Amino acid sequence: MLSLDGDEAAYRRLLGALRHLLVGYYSRRIGAATRADMEDLVQETLMALHARRMTYDLRRSFTAWFFSIARYKLVDHHRGRGGRAMMETELEDDLEGGFREEALTARMDVERLLGALPKAQQDLIRQVRLEGQSIALAADRTGLSESAVKVSIHRAIKALGEKLRGGT
Template sequence: MTTAYSEEALKALMLLALDGDEAAYRRLLTALRVLLVGYYSRRMAAATKADMEDLVQETLLALHSRRSTYDRKRPFTAWFFSIARYKLIDHHRGRGGRRLTETELGEEIESDFSEDTLTARMDVERLLDGLSPKQRELIRQVKLEGQSVADTANRTGQSESAVKVSIHRALKALGERLRGAS
């Protein structure tokens, strides 16, 4: 079974859209919007909601204008996220963040955009979707973003013990789901 965010599902929607299926194109844009919000929020912590929304819209417009260049034999997500990456670089350059663009983004891009990395990220997102919103956010903050338990507890208004217990339970649930899926 494929989810709305898997390479297979997104590529299938793109191929249908290229063949003229408007409903598939709308579903594709909706799914990509969700992925872009997550993608940009992890990379633009200091951005305003309006800046992020503008960047999401610019990326979707770029997809629309470049969709005819998509090679049907290649993975769709790698192609799409390369567009998103360049939009992010343009955004930072437009804000005078040339140094940030050249150093941090340059290093991140090299490791972040292989097909395997993109597939792994989508797999992690699918796994996290099975958790409660509270557990999902705690896992993202502490385990994926590397924030401290103390900082996360302060931000969420919970005790450190409650954060640790919630993370432990979430990881246990993920482990059970993975063992059951094997």
């Protein structure tokens, strides 16, 4: 893992991808908490990862190790707010909902691929293809026409396909 070998750019890319995963992970689990609470939780988790990065065993799955840190931070968050019942419900949801390493690894792969696209195309792919929002809603949020959103998504998917086939 380049980020553990001191490659600062790789480490920044890793933290960016993990930050995005954490926002999605925590936003589904902390419900009515404020955005500031969620951001604090994300930052605490990334700092914990940074502090513990040298304890990571390269023979183990990174995503399992990372999300165990995230779960501990979530438990601490709920404990601090007296949310034991919610914490237990969320843990059951994780176990029953297929919280699997394969899904997490796939999500990280998708994030890495999206990172090669311009920010606007990344956002559109996330909104429409990953989150299931309508073209009309994405157009409204971005100020683009529906046709422009469709074209941008089509071009982004074409570029991702080319990248996967080994093109530039």
